[in-house]
Amino acid sequence: MRIIVCIKQVPGTTEVQIDPETGTLRREGIEAIINPLDMHAIEEGLRLKEKYGGKVSALSMGPPQAEKALREALALGCDEAFLLSDEAFAGADTLATAYTLACGISRIGPYDLVLCGLKTTDGDTAQVGPGLAEELDIPHMSYVRRIVDVDGGSIAVERSIEDSYEEVEATLPCLLTVTKEINVPRLPSFRRKMEARRMPVTVWSAQDCGGERSRSGLEGSPTRVVKVSPPPPRPGGEILMGDPKSQAEVLIQRLRERRIL
Amino acid sequence: MAGIRVLLGKCTGCGLCVTSCPFQCITLVNDKAVIGEDCRLCGVCVEGCPTRAIEVEREERRVDLSEYRGVLVFGEQRRGIVSPVVYELIGKGRELADKLGENLNCVILGGDLKAQAADLATYGVDRVYLFNSPLLADFRDDPYTQILTSLVREIKPRIFLIGATSIGRSLAPRIATKLRTGLTADCTGLDVDSEGNLIQTRPAFGGNVMATILCPNHRPQMATVRYKVMRKAERNPQRVGQVIIRGVEDKILDRTRIKRVLTETEEVSITEAQIIVSGGKGLGNPEGFKLLKELAEALGGAVGASRLVVDEGWIPYRHQVGLSGKTVRPKLYIACGISGAVQHLAGMQTSDVIVAINKDPSAPIFKVADYGIVGDLYEVVPEIIKLVKKLGDRL
Numbered sequence: 092m093r094i095i096v097c098i099k100q101v102p103g104t105t106e107v108q109i110d111p112e113t114g115t116l117r118r119e120g121i122e123a124i125i126n127p128l129d130m131h132a133i134e135e136g137l138r139l140k141e142k143y144g145g146k147v148s149a150l151s152m153g154p155p156q157a158e159k160a161l162r163e164a165l166a167l168g169c170d171e172a173f174l175l176s177d178e179a180f181a182g183a184d185t186l187a188t189a190y191t192l193a194c195g196i197s198r199i200g201p202y203d204l205v206l207c208g209l210k211t212t213d214g215d216t217a218q219v220g221p222g223l224a225e226e227l228d229i230p231h232m233s234y235v236r237r238i239v240d241v242d243g244g245s246i247a248v249e250r251s252i253e254d255s256y257e258e259v260e261a262t263l264p265c266l267l268t269v270t271k272e273i274n275v276p277r278l279p280s281f282r283r284k285m286e287a288r289r290m291p292v293t294v295w296s297a298q299d300c301g302g303e304r305s306r307s308g309l310e311g312s313p314t315r316v317v318k319v320s321p322p323p324p325r326p327g328g329e330i331l332m333g334d335p336k337s338q339a340e341v342l343i344q345r346l347r348e349r350r351i352l
Numbered sequence: 353m354a355g356i357r358v359l360l361g362k363c364t365g366c367g368l369c370v371t372s373c374p375f376q377c378i379t380l381v382n383d384k385a386v387i388g389e390d391c392r393l394c395g396v397c398v399e400g401c402p403t404r405a406i407e408v409e410r411e412e413r414r415v416d417l418s419e420y421r422g423v424l425v426f427g428e429q430r431r432g433i434v435s436p437v438v439y440e441l442i443g444k445g446r447e448l449a450d451k452l453g454e455n456l457n458c459v460i461l462g463g464d465l466k467a468q469a470a471d472l473a474t475y476g477v478d479r480v481y482l483f484n485s486p487l488l489a490d491f492r493d494d495p496y497t498q499i500l501t502s503l504v505r506e507i508k509p510r511i512f513l514i515g516a517t518s519i520g521r522s523l524a525p526r527i528a529t530k531l532r533t534g535l536t537a538d539c540t541g542l543d544v545d546s547e548g549n550l551i552q553t554r555p556a557f558g559g560n561v562m563a564t565i566l567c568p569n570h571r572p573q574m575a576t577v578r579y580k581v582m583r584k585a586e587r588n589p590q591r592v593g594q595v596i597i598r599g600v601e602d603k604i605l606d607r608t609r610i611k612r613v614l615t616e617t618e619e620v621s622i623t624e625a626q627i628i629v630s631g632g633k634g635l636g637n638p639e640g641f642k643l644l645k646e647l648a649e650a651l652g653g654a655v656g657a658s659r660l661v662v663d664e665g666w667i668p669y670r671h672q673v674g675l676s677g678k679t680v681r682p683k684l685y686i687a688c689g690i691s692g693a694v695q696h697l698a699g700m701q702t703s704d705v706i707v708a709i710n711k712d713p714s715a716p717i718f719k720v721a722d723y724g725i726v727g728d729l730y731e732v733v734p735e736i737i738k739l740v741k742k743l744g745d746r747l
Binding site: 182217231316319 | 393485493494524528532534535536538552557558560564607608614638669685697705723724732740
């Protein structure tokens with residue numbers, strides 16, 4: 092099986108704080124990591140390779156420092172890594188990102204399966220995977236929690252749909268977005284880590300990727316973030332005093348006054 | 353940084369942009385602003401610069417936008433039941449359409465939905481487009497994408513709203529990509545400006561900030577909308593819309609097949625519950641949820657949880673409240689031992705009444721609570737249960 096795993100480098104925490112005075116994010120000292128759900132996509136790719144043979148390629152679009160994330164993917168066991176990096180890709184929304192990744196995938200060559208994490212912790216849209224499948228003109232299945240079977244030209248999976256699950260089958264090549272239920276990602280071995288240091292990460296510019304320049308980066312992005320503001324505050328409440336018994340009594344009284352109970 | 357530049361002649365080195373940048377990527381070098389590689393071209397610095405010294409270079413594509421009018425809502429259904437988020441989309445869609453002086457239409461795809469389509473038409477919708485075919489009974493991305501894309505190309509809506517459900521999140525990006533238009537995920541606020549632009553608001557960075565997003569030069573403007581955020585539409589018998597039945601071709605692209613439906617959970621989903629009792633790390637151990645379940649049962653509600661305890665495996669994911677879980681809007685939300693990380697608050701702060709019980713008086717949850725109890729939940733909750741049960745006996 093020829094598998095391509097798409098990964099993104101993201102800030103290591105979303106529990107960032109807002110500076111109350113300036114209203115800006117405090118981002119000092121936060122390290123960059125592989126998007127946690129993408130770790131599950133890598134793991135699933137490696138497991139499929141162990142079962143069916145083949146090759147796993149890791150692919151990312153990002154600034155030059157995203158090479159670190161791809162090197163981690165190599166240390167986990169991916170066979171090769173590609174970074175799409177160019178100033179022309181900056182400011183991409185999900186449509187432009189999907190387009191650029193599709194150009195990169197076409198350049199890598201024939202494949203059977205594309206794996207993505209369901210969503211990233213920073214963008215949190217879950218839109219790039221399905222959009223990428225549409226760009227590649229292949230079917231996709233989202234919210235995949237288990238791969239049931241790969242058989243000839245098709246793949247069967249369990250996907251979550253609202254509060255239930257469905258077993259769904261699609262023809263290959265196909266794209267899956269995976270949830271954290273799918274597996275427990277491995278840790279890189281020391282030996283593999285050392286090997287990964289010497290493995291190449293292929294960097295492709297916009298020119299290398301080909302495609303229409305007007306469809307990547309800011310130019311290819313229909314959406315614009317025009318404002319970033321702190322969430323609206325909620326009016327202050329009442330602190331109920333006393334021992335647990337009287338606190339409970341006042342609470343019930345208040346809830347009855349408001350006709351909640 | 354490409355795409356943005358500082359006009360050195362105008363920059364006075366005041367540093368306002370340095371503090372206003374949400375990505376902290378502007379520095380002052382020799383009293384002039386320098387924009388770093390982390391710049392996301394959001395434009396916040398451009399607006400805030402007193403000397404107009406920063407410019408974002410945008411090559412805007414001019415498309416004839418005037419042909420696009422009205423609001424279209426995707427009428428998601430599963431097994432013949434219209435998803436509850438659809439009524440909220442109709443409520444919001446009607447408000448936007450009225451402000452624009454345009455139509456609100458709805459599209460519904462399924463096996464046999466004549467009755468459902470007629471019913472939707474009583475909620476203040478001008479037209480309901482109905483695609484009835486056994487081929488469409490179950491949701492599959494390929495046929496749904498194809499039909500909705502052709503309908504959009506034909507009726508050219510200005511705005512296209514889809515529920516941010518697992519179906520909507522899978523389907524909307526495919527349609528937007530096919531149409532090459534903008535799509536904003538998980539909106540919690542929608543409005544229109546005087547030029548008919550959809551002003552989309554969504555939480556970003558784990559709920560730390562709200563981002564306002566526009567799609568100025570492409571149509572339709574597409575958004576997925578979080579369930580339980582917008583007000584539901586009311587039935588309006590004075591204003592019944594028209595149902596337009598559309599044919600479906602027999603040969604339609606379809607590369608996926610549903611083999612079987614696995615489980616259907618019996619419990620009340622937290623998004624439907626009127627009362628939610630939620631637990632976090634302050635419970636100390638998974639056993640603590642037994643106490644919360646007792647309170648939830650006494651109140652006729654459901655049990656929720658914070659991300660931390662779901663990640664710990666104390667309770668299944670379907671109970672998770674927050675940005676990475678579900679958004680809830682119950683009449684009463686009782687947070688027990690939850691400190692109140694922003695990503696949790698973003699998923700529950702529109703609840704009607706919030707009660708917080710926590711040992712730590714400085715926990716952020718108290719900032720959103722209507723009633724705060726500083727104390728040990730294992731002492732307070734049993735007292736509440738006693739009183740609720742007594743109340744139940746009297747009724």
